[in-house]
Amino acid sequence: xxxxxxxxxxxxxxxxxxxxxxxxxxxxxxxxxxxxxxxxxxxxxxxxxxxxxxxxxxxxxxxxxxxxxxxxxxxxxxxxxxxxxxxxxxxxxxxxxxxxxxxxxxxxxxxxxxxxxxxxxxxxxxxxxxxxxxxxxxxxxxxxxxxxxxxxxxxxxxxxxxxxxxxxxxxxxxxxxxxxxxxxxxxxxxxxxxxxxxxxxxxxxxxxxxxxxxxxxxxxxxxxxxxxxxxxxxxxxxxxxxxxxxxxxxxxxxxxxxxxxxxxxxxxxxxxxxxxxxxxxxxxxxx
Amino acid sequence: xxxxxxxxxxxxxxxxxxxxxxxxxxxxxxxxxxxxxxxxxxxxxxxxxxxxxxxxxxxxxxxxxxxxxxxxxxxxxxxxxxxxxxxxxxxxxxxxxxxxxxxxxxxxxxxxxxxxxxxxxxxxxxxxxxxxxxxxxxxxxxxxxxxxxxxxxxxxxxxxxxxxxxxxxxxxxxxxxxxxxxxxxxxxxxxxxxxxxxxxxxxxxxxxxxxxxxxxxxxxxxxxxxxxxxxxxxxxxxxxxxxxxxxxxxxxxxxxxxxxxxxxxxxxxxxxxxxxxxxxxxxxxxxxxxxxxxxxxxxxxxxxxxxxxxxxxxxxxxxxxxxxxxxxxxxxxxxxxxxxxxxxxxxxxxxxxxxxxxxxxxxxxxxxxxxxxxxxxxxxxxxxxxxxxxxxxxxxxxxxxxxxxxxxxxxxxxxxxxxxxxxxxxxxxxxxxxxxxxxxxxxxxxxxxxxxxxxxxxxxxxxxxxxxxxxxxxxxxxxxxxxxxxxxxxxxxxxxxxxxxxxxxxxxxxxxxxxxxxxxxxxxxxxxxxxxxxxxxxxxxxxxxxxxxxxxxxxxxxxxxxxxxxxxxxxxxxxxxxxxxxxxxxxxxxxxxxxxxxxxxxxxxxxxxxxxxxxxxxxxxxxxxxxxxxxxxxxxxxxxxxxxxxxxxxxxxxxxxxxxxxxxxxxxxxxxxx
Numbered sequence: 001x002x003x004x005x006x007x008x009x010x011x012x013x014x015x016x017x018x019x020x021x022x023x024x025x026x027x028x029x030x031x032x033x034x035x036x037x038x039x040x041x042x043x044x045x046x047x048x049x050x051x052x053x054x055x056x057x058x059x060x061x062x063x064x065x066x067x068x069x070x071x072x073x074x075x076x077x078x079x080x081x082x083x084x085x086x087x088x089x090x091x092x093x094x095x096x097x098x099x100x101x102x103x104x105x106x107x108x109x110x111x112x113x114x115x116x117x118x119x120x121x122x123x124x125x126x127x128x129x130x131x132x133x134x135x136x137x138x139x140x141x142x143x144x145x146x147x148x149x150x151x152x153x154x155x156x157x158x159x160x161x162x163x164x165x166x167x168x169x170x171x172x173x174x175x176x177x178x179x180x181x182x183x184x185x186x187x188x189x190x191x192x193x194x195x196x197x198x199x200x201x202x203x204x205x206x207x208x209x210x211x212x213x214x215x216x217x218x219x220x221x222x223x224x225x226x227x228x229x230x231x232x233x234x235x236x237x238x239x240x241x242x243x244x245x246x247x248x249x250x251x252x253x254x255x256x257x258x259x260x261x262x263x264x265x266x267x268x269x270x271x272x273x274x275x276x277x278x279x280x281x282x283x284x285x286x287x
Numbered sequence: 288x289x290x291x292x293x294x295x296x297x298x299x300x301x302x303x304x305x306x307x308x309x310x311x312x313x314x315x316x317x318x319x320x321x322x323x324x325x326x327x328x329x330x331x332x333x334x335x336x337x338x339x340x341x342x343x344x345x346x347x348x349x350x351x352x353x354x355x356x357x358x359x360x361x362x363x364x365x366x367x368x369x370x371x372x373x374x375x376x377x378x379x380x381x382x383x384x385x386x387x388x389x390x391x392x393x394x395x396x397x398x399x400x401x402x403x404x405x406x407x408x409x410x411x412x413x414x415x416x417x418x419x420x421x422x423x424x425x426x427x428x429x430x431x432x433x434x435x436x437x438x439x440x441x442x443x444x445x446x447x448x449x450x451x452x453x454x455x456x457x458x459x460x461x462x463x464x465x466x467x468x469x470x471x472x473x474x475x476x477x478x479x480x481x482x483x484x485x486x487x488x489x490x491x492x493x494x495x496x497x498x499x500x501x502x503x504x505x506x507x508x509x510x511x512x513x514x515x516x517x518x519x520x521x522x523x524x525x526x527x528x529x530x531x532x533x534x535x536x537x538x539x540x541x542x543x544x545x546x547x548x549x550x551x552x553x554x555x556x557x558x559x560x561x562x563x564x565x566x567x568x569x570x571x572x573x574x575x576x577x578x579x580x581x582x583x584x585x586x587x588x589x590x591x592x593x594x595x596x597x598x599x600x601x602x603x604x605x606x607x608x609x610x611x612x613x614x615x616x617x618x619x620x621x622x623x624x625x626x627x628x629x630x631x632x633x634x635x636x637x638x639x640x641x642x643x644x645x646x647x648x649x650x651x652x653x654x655x656x657x658x659x660x661x662x663x664x665x666x667x668x669x670x671x672x673x674x675x676x677x678x679x680x681x682x683x684x685x686x687x688x689x690x691x692x693x694x695x696x697x698x699x700x701x702x703x704x705x706x707x708x709x710x711x712x713x714x715x716x717x718x719x720x721x722x723x724x725x726x727x728x729x730x731x732x733x734x735x736x737x738x739x740x741x742x743x744x745x746x747x748x749x750x751x752x753x754x755x756x757x758x759x760x761x762x763x764x765x766x767x768x769x770x771x772x773x774x775x776x777x778x779x780x781x782x783x784x785x786x787x788x789x790x791x792x793x794x795x796x797x798x799x800x801x802x803x804x805x806x807x808x809x810x811x812x813x814x815x816x817x818x819x820x821x822x823x824x825x826x827x828x829x830x831x832x833x834x835x836x837x838x839x840x841x842x843x844x845x846x847x848x849x850x851x852x853x854x855x856x857x858x859x860x861x862x863x864x865x866x867x868x869x870x871x872x873x874x875x876x877x878x879x880x881x882x883x884x885x886x887x888x889x890x891x892x893x894x895x896x897x898x899x900x901x902x903x904x905x906x907x908x909x910x911x912x913x914x915x916x917x918x919x920x921x922x923x924x925x926x927x928x929x930x931x932x933x934x935x936x937x938x939x940x941x942x943x944x945x946x947x948x949x950x951x952x953x954x955x956x957x958x959x960x961x
Contacts, residue, residue, distance in 0.1 A: 059391070071391045099792075108393045115395040137788055202909050205916060251914050 023261040025287040030267040031056040036077040041270045053086045061093040069097045077120040089113045090129040098138035106148035127159035147175045169210035184223035199240045211255040219262035224272045242280040316660035317536040318653035321528040323521045329490035336459040377411045408434045425460040428452045432467045444471040486518035504555045515568035535585040553586045573604030577612040593623045614654045621662040626670045631717040674708040678721035698863045699739040742864040746808040753805040762797045766848035771797040775846040778835040780896035784845040827881035834874035841867035843898040868899040891933040900926035930956045
């Protein structure tokens, strides 16, 4: 009786902790170009920071003129993927694709990924990731779509993850194995003179309260990219200071310690690697 | 009142506003005014011609024809045209390979398919090569070069063109071969010649790819020195001037940017353009003088710009360059010359010309848009001709946002005058032209005039106009789903009338049976007419009921559609509009003296409703040490005082109603209120 009581008392604690399980200590990185080709700096970076897993954008899915979702900007594998590297095929889907259900889309998407792996001799693929900036309007359709993708992926023994943007933390969790919390593109691009639109702790802070109870295992992705854009024909460049990244990392890990396990950077690129020093990368990848 | 979690939600709403900002599109009308070649791209032109050729072969009269290999092959076989049938079969094989190369289809190719694709291309190439002496040699030569392009045989394409296909008769197929040849030149290192060919063909996409990293004053000067009549110069010059215009249009102080074109570089170009005209070596001085004038207008002397553009329209150039000079002359004249009868006459002629030319190329429509929005509308408004100013915007487009906003926000008496002006325009030829091009939708105007009277709370006059509007008009309105599913009788501080997203985004037509605006006007007339006859708690209850309606139809209420056509987080009280929330507060202040405690609690609760308060009871400040927002109470704010009055009432009466205790904003306030 006493034992049962102890279990009953511990049960809520156990339930509360399940969503923080299953994430391994792991360093990863996104690859977000249209051609797979690594230079020596990028290869050295993977080795130096023990990165064995790369979330590689395979293609986007966009609506065509007939309102049908189609692949776009498919990556070209112009060189072989190293045998010791695990790729996570990642597909970005525009939000308007999820304004209505598209019959057969999940099957086509998974089959295309599997075929891309086979044609290009991609080794060790074990999971896929879907990236979509879903909103209240598209959430239910997107979640139904993810359920279908998950079923299709299971046929090929693949796990499924999705990206989670900060504003999506207030919604119910998607039906996937885990999420990657995107800690970038948090600000208002119009107010770039006041706050960094890529990342600013002040923009992250209102969402921290959702972190501890979010019912899905989460990895964390931090930005190391340069955002160049033309505003009225003039070049504007945004880049996040290393301190800001580390402050955000500390803040989110304080609310949810499991976020220190699986850490990704967005994204692998020669220039991004040279933008920050070794100490910064060491600190971001600290578990 | 559904105020659960509101306090915490405030910061989220603020954060959501930020993402919404990203979507906020503010039309600047900063269209390019320097445009010296046809907007139709090479690929569009040749596609259209090849379609026409297929149509001619098939005898088709279809307006929207799409090439169908099977259809052409069957037709060729029926005519006994074996050569065409085999050509189409091989062309189809090539096109299948080419579309698969783009790799953006759901069927990603297998390894075997890739190998097979190469085999197919090689076979089609061999087939095409064998038919170069046939009746369809141009088509087969093109097919041969296309296969080579996909196979990466660029050097072979260069030699093939130079030795053979350049001597073929002029056809669209030869144009396409020449284009492939230019691409092959670029791939094999002969970029100067490739650039000339792309420019001559009007292949602006290829030129941009080729010159993307080499666009500057220095590059233009070097190209001019190499060849004063280089075909690439108009492309490079247009690109430079448009980039300079981008810098001019975005010229706001304090921006953290690196300019693409600096003022110094623009001045260097002004000097160079003047020198080119003086040299006399260019066959198109109109191009250079127009460039000089537009740069001067943007970065230097506007009077010199006017003098130069007047000269530019007299100089030699192709049709596009002359039209561009004319467009710039209009813009610069509109900016620099005074408004008088002579200018009206000139403007009427130029507006008609541009209106006609915009059918031919989007550039002219865009130029018209910029000239009216950035110069003419303001200029006529400041010269005491507001009706002409408004009509210019309507002439541009009756769905133009500024035109519609002008109609929507102008004083009701001015709208009535404007409608009269459209029927009986002033004597100026300009006014006559403008009025003749603008149509008036009487139902829309009845709704608009009625709505304007609603906004200033003149219910009877509003009803007079609104009763002429059928309910079908509102069932088709963009806000119909809100109008059909929300009620202005609901107290906004008690219940938010959210719609389920399925309903909100449904495209189903609504089926209201009565005119919602007229219903509101009639209800307000009834309630307000009763008010003077009431006393005591009845009077205070009536004030409360009226206050609820005022707040509900205000810009922050759920029934905003009574007063306006759309809802935005940036909404506020506009010109020629009563501050309805202020009116609600005024009435609540009358109701607050009631002896009915239940009513008093509701009134106090309503007064503390944040959306009718101009400022909130706290400010939040970022604390970088704590890495979170801190709440700083503002005891002098109206909102703070309203919440304090509610708190005092609850304390003194010791009976908090559930709707008050559920309000997290109030709970947060109570924690710091002693």
